[in-house]
Amino acid sequence: MIVAERKPLEELYAHAKKHKKVLFLGCGTCVTVCMAGGEKEVGILASQMEIAARERGDDIAVTEHTITRQCDSEFFDEATARKVEEADAIISLGCGVGVQFCAERFPDKPVYPGLNTKFYGATLEQGVWAERCAGCGECVLDKFGGVCPVARCSKSLLNGPCGGSSEGRCEVDPDNVECAWQLIHDRMEKLGRLDELEENQPMKDWSTSRDGGPRKVTREDVRL
């Protein structure tokens, strides 16, 4: 999923203050799972904003709404359009994609991001999410025992650990980051495939990644 974190209240308040009626628009997919921008978080943020506005004597009216997915136009239904119509501005609690899709959908309304979009990750335990994929556009997981060095090695090294791998941890942040190459090594050892790591991996073609410019996938077989 796409993992995000909510922006600080003060940052969002500064945006809200410029308007009279603000719609907090949640998203029911990734950011609901990572507890950053779903219905519940929209409710909490709206309450915080109302309390803050009351305390400071600012005139900000807040409405809440959450749709299934902000990255899919079919979920921007009439009810959503009506709520947007009634508001002066939107604070989207979708990921960066959701925010942009809102802005495209409602070109006359100011749309502000409510979250900081972080990465493609997994839930390690309740309240802990970690990055697993960098979206490089050419998956190499087959070569590395299912552990991605592009996303999980701090230097994206493709040919083994740097000198800063110590007791399974990455020197960049030993408390929080495992050395991806220790993980790759251990997993390949378990699979009896260590010899494959002796192969020199050539330079990666980054043109399939963001380096090739903004990307687009078109599937003629499924287009209407």
Next chain:
Amino acid sequence: MSETAAVIEPKEKSGSRLERILNSGQFAVTGELGPPKSADVEIIKTKAGYLKGIVDAVNITDNQTAIVRMSSIAAGLLAMQHGLEPVIQITCRDRNRLAMQSDLLGAYALGIRNVLCLSGDHQRFGNHPTAKNVYDIDSIQLLSMVRKMRDEKQFACGDEIRNTKKSPIVEPRMFIGAAANPFGDPFAFRVVRLAKKVKAGADFIQTQCIYDMDRFKRWMEGVRNRGLHEQVYILAGITPLKSVKMAEYMRDAVAGLIVPDDLIKRLQSAKDAKEEGEKIAVEQINEVREMPGVSGVHIMAIEAEQSVPGLLEKAGLLPRPTL
């Protein structure tokens, strides 16, 4: 430039002094010169003065520990003008494949003949921790790129290294170095990583600072078991300890570096820790010198270049051979 651009003998790859000394079978000594955190030429001149005639070649670090310093190629040229043979370090942190190849052309044009290919310290540790890093390629891919430029006379993309179709091919002919850290984990992979570097094109290796001699011995055993010492020159990394504080810092703050307790105890109980540190370094040099497969030492006297002549004198490594 004519006095530095030596004629390459047929079997030589670069014609560098370091290559010739290693090929001659003599025990090589390389040093390190950290460029200044300013445009101050005098600092290079002073440091070069300590090392001239004392080491066979000197590494010019490339923004080491991710702190901005004078560029390694510029500092290398200045060091060369002051009588040293530079080994230019290139890290993968700050440059992509275009910039690196461009720098290699420039370095060679200026008379530089040795290069050390490194991943580079992460920017987290330096003075610009909010910077974006590059890591377009890794150190092993960099090694193969430098070798491809030299041996196949081609850029990474496959184009020939010539200005136009009618121009001559003028490729950068470098003596290619790489680093090895026997003290990083996973230990079992450390010899494999060396083998990959050799396969990629490394002509010589400089190791991380050795304090845990037992682990270094075990690593060298693995190196010899694969016959790697016959394919690459290995220079053992030596950094004299100046104080107990320095030893503890190296142990605690530098990942992938092991400083055994008995060394720290020796420094603690010594009357003069600095003198004891030098004594330890001399012992280490003597020990690695006896080790089959070790072709030289790389002395990394961090911001203590002035201590190198005394150390090498005591280790019996002076005078250096003349070619």
